[in-house]
Amino acid sequence: MFKLTVRGVAFSALFAALVVVFGFISIPLGFTPVPITLQTLAVMLAGGLLGATYGFFSMFMVVVLTAVGFPLLHGEGGISVLLGPTAGYVWMWPIAAWLIGLCIQRLRTNGVVSILVIFLSMEVFGSLLLYVTGVPWLAYVANLSFSEAMVGGCYPYLLGDTVKAVAATIITVSVRRQYPIQRLTGIEVSKRTRARALQ
Numbered sequence: 001m002f003k004l005t006v007r008g009v010a011f012s013a014l015f016a017a018l019v020v021v022f023g024f025i026s027i028p029l030g031f032t033p034v035p036i037t038l039q040t041l042a043v044m045l046a047g048g049l050l051g052a053t054y055g056f057f058s059m060f061m062v063v064v065l066t067a068v069g070f071p072l073l074h075g076e077g078g079i080s081v082l083l084g085p086t087a088g089y090v091w092m093w094p095i096a097a098w099l100i101g102l103c104i105q106r107l108r109t110n111g112v113v114s115i116l117v118i119f120l121s122m123e124v125f126g127s128l129l130l131y132v133t134g135v136p137w138l139a140y141v142a143n144l145s146f147s148e149a150m151v152g153g154c155y156p157y158l159l160g161d162t163v164k165a166v167a168a169t170i171i172t173v174s175v176r177r178q179y180p181i182q183r184l185t186g187i188e189v190s191k192r193t194r195a196r197a198l199q
Contacts, residue, residue, distance in 0.1 A: 004057075005186035008050070012058035015046040019062050019093075020072045032152035033085040034138065041164040043093050044126035047100025048118065048172035051181040055097035063090060088137025089130045099125040104172070105181050119169040126168065127161035 022038035029035065047055035062072055063082065071077040073090065082090060103121040107114045131154050139149035181187065 008054045008057075008185035008187065011050055011184050012046075012054045012061060015042060015050060015055075015058040016061045016065075016072075018042040018045070019059070023072070023074050026074060029156060032156070033142065034089075034134075034153045034157075036157065036160060038164070039093075040089075040126055040130065040161065041168055043097050044100060044122045044165065044168035045171060047097035047126065048104060048122065048168060049175055049179075049181065050097075050101065050185055051105040051187070052098045052101030053187075054185050055101040056094045059093040059097045063094060066090075083141075085138050085141045086134070087141075089134035091137075092130045092133050096125045096129050099129070101181075110173075110177075115169065115173060118172060119165055122165035122168045122172075123162060127158075127165060 019039050019042040022042050025038050027036040043059060046058045049055075050058060066072045066077050067079055067082055069077045073081050081087070100121050103125070104118050107117060135146070135149045135153045138144065138153040139146055142149070142152070144152065
């Protein structure tokens with residue numbers, strides 16, 4: 001049975017705060033209500049550095065606190081924010097962080113194959129997966145065709161998402177060599193798992 005630790009909750013709150021801060025670094029494109037932000041970088045890092053459980057928990061906190069009215073997303077909060085044009089992306093943040101953590105939390109942090117798997121996890125789950133709910137919801141709310149929603153909610157962001165996935169991979173590999181997931185979150189793991197993570 002999983003038990004929350006004080007350290008894990010504290011770091012989860014830290015990464016939730018990072019999402020909020022990154023949300024203020026926003027570049028509107030004008031032709032779409034979806035701005036360029038660094039928020040998905042925080043989602044990737046939450047999964048990569050905290051693992052599946054606490055990565056999910058940190059992003060889930062953002063969604064829940066926003067829903068109850070805290071102004072966490074671009075200075076706004078409430079159910080209306082989670083039903084707005086960009087809500088489809090936000091809904092997927094906890095799942096994205098969970099899947100990233102699930103894929104890489106037991107990986108070694110050296111070797112070309114491991115680093116490639118980390119990057120692909122960041123790219124697929126921290127970027128492409130968000131479009132699965134983000135684009136259709138944008139099309140519905142903004143009354144766009146699917147192709148128009150792809151232009152307004154996907155294509156302009158792909159290159160930037162790849163850059164963020166590269167940055168998240170570099171940061172994750174570097175940090176985890178000194179601070180493995182169990183050290184950040186206080187999760188107890190077997191000696192065998194700890195040895196594999198540090199190799």
